[in-house]
Amino acid sequence: MPTNRTFTMIKPDAVQDGNSGAIIKMIEEAGFRIVALKKTQLTPERAGEFYAVHKERPFYNDLCKYMSSGPIVPMILEKDNAVTDFRTLIGATNPANADEGTIRKLFAKSIEANAIHGSDSDENAEIEGSFFFAHIEQF
Ligand code: IDP
Ligand code: MG
DSSP states (O other): OOSSEEEEEEOHHHHHTTOHHHHHHHHHHTTOEEEEEOOBOOOHHHHHHHTGGGTTSTTHHHHHHHHTSSOBEEEEEEOTTHHHHHHHHHOOSSGGGSOTTSHHHHHOOSSSSOSEEEOSSHHHHHHHHHHHOSSOOOO
């Protein structure tokens, strides 16, 4: 299993606002190689499955509604230390707490509509990548 990969998705608010290109540019300039990329939309049920780990949290239903409200851009990314470095690049969950220059500081609207996802472990990166990409082309 590759340990130098992470999974991300540009969330509906950022896609809707036309920020996908700017965000992908930041990701590539930070040294991540795009392994897989597409544009798709989750149903509320699929969003619920993706975020099942949060199903007891008070924000779960709203999160599923928001994450299925429009197109998203999921990607698998490759870089040394991918998971940790990508979490640094995106910044804190709540954009109010995100460092200057991070993707969430620049593009997030709120703690919920926070522009982008980043896997929190190598194990989840693999699970989440497989959730969206059944087969990965080797380039
Ligand atoms: P993360 O995306 O930074 O890893 P998680 O705690 O895993 O943050 O939460 C998953 C997603 O759920 C967040 O990115 C955000 O969209 C949403 N979320 C997290 N905490 C809250 C909250 O307190 N209110 C509303 N939405 C939240
Ligand atoms: Mg998380």
